[in-house]
Amino acid sequence: EVQLVESGGGLVQPGGSLRLSCAASGFTFSSYWMHWVRQAPGEGLVWVSRVNSDGSSTTYADSVKGRFTISRDNAKNTLYLQMNSLRADDTAVYYCARDRSGSYTGFDYWGQGTLVSVSS
């Protein structure tokens, strides 16, 4: 059974840092692109970042470029999101998601999400 379990969320002050983790199991983690998607309270889904299967290529939404870093450890089956210079508008539930293999688009498995709150 495919499972994605996020952790690392919490309350942080503006300007602070946080690292999110996503532990993957039930599939060959090293074969899939992975993503982070966020959702502010009461709002819609926003794609944040993507990393390719071996970690050599990353892309970011403009809103987080230069502040967030996505990475992965295929030996540990874990995806990360390092978040620096956090702002109030980064407050959201952060989901990790697996990119569906063999298609142009579609995230076929999602974690349950971890809440990040940025406030003084």
Place this chain on the structure above:
Amino acid sequence: EIVLTQSPATLSLSPGERATLSCRASQSVSSYLAWYQQKPGQAPRLLIYDASNRATGIPARFSGSGSGTDFTLTISSLEPEDFAVYYCQQRSNRPPTWTFGQGTKVEIK
């Protein structure tokens, strides 16, 4: 940047009725479009990938159509568990990035 516009914002229907949800892209996205369902307090669930392909385990009452800039998600006969928010999503290349529409809420009339 490609913008996805979903309509209507809210759709009020009764169980058994047909639901037709629209997603329009600001420029062509070919067939690089997916649809998701999200219920309160839950993660999104992939329904349709590549515009018209049902994901694993998705009932046949869900169908997707369209290409280029205009896409439709149809639920042929609403079941009680289908009342939720639905999002479309597109992928751009060079570099690869993704965007979501703002969502359509399907509520019980």
